Amino acid sequence: TNSQDAAAPAHVALQLPLLRALLQEVPPKTPQWQPARGRPLQYMLELYRQSADPQGHPRENRTFRVDAVRLVRPAGHRALPPRGPWYVQTLDFPLQPNREGYQLVRAAVAYRPHLRLSHSHLSCHVEPWAHKSSLLLGGGSPGFALPEAWAEMDITNYIQQQFWPQERRRTLRIQVKCEQQERTNLGLGWRQALASDSAFLVLYFNNTFDSMPQVRLQELLTGDPAGADPLLLARQVR
């Protein structure tokens, strides 16, 4: 308690079980790494506030019970030429290969249904970039209570049919369609309004390690079905 301001020795830090688990989860800082900020951060902070107290204890009365929620930001976006009152933008979301032991239980696109510009505002919705006949929306378990300015489209069935389980990197493309409410010239301001985190993908996962056969776990964690130390194995699973 006398050294609260001093940095803990590295060997102490690595002995903390939480840190060992976190270091398995997240690779070291890379050149592409950027700190979280803006609307995605506000969205996830609200999710966190509803799910856990400030000390990190999960709340008993939380509306959803999953092991992990990942917010994915679009890797690319493209604005289509305006057609009448409609302003459309496509967003590409990179989907990482499915991690062993994690089951997708919900997928949703979170977006802002109303965008305000200086002299006008837009009413928006989102759609997957797909033929109407292949669209099967819904299917997910309940998410968290959204902040007032946000809406969600549940695309669990669509993701599970089209993308999951996936073994290689793929891209989900969605389009954000906005309709102008007033007949004024928006100029190029709408591009900026749509480009700034107007929509992102939210994936909910459950960890299925507990139900995985022990032999499969051994292979997964050590790469050697015969040579694993059972005690070490148990620690890594935890």
Next chain:
Amino acid sequence: QVGPMRSEVPGHSPEQTQCSLHPFRISFHQLGLENWIIAPNLYSPNYCKGSCPRVLRSGLCSPNHAIIQNLINELVDRNIPRPSCIPYKYTPISVLLVEASGSILYKEYEDMIAQSCTCR
């Protein structure tokens, strides 16, 4: 037949040294991880410390084996150690972090905070 009671530790009352849960907090800033751990700011793993008494009270949730091991230490062989003071129940922790890809991840980690202690 159990022999006569003797003091646990000379100069200390059993209440002061008996196995119990102790608070311990560390910040992610202290660990150099504040750049990618968004919440919480502090991690409180806590710890268990203290001696295990000769008579294991029910509040310590010790199994029958711990009681037997205590008796063996007392009556048969002092080389057999008495039970150790270790965590009994844990609670999970929820963490909000930034991944290398720029994604933001909320995740619950089981068994990360010691909630009570036992002698076993």
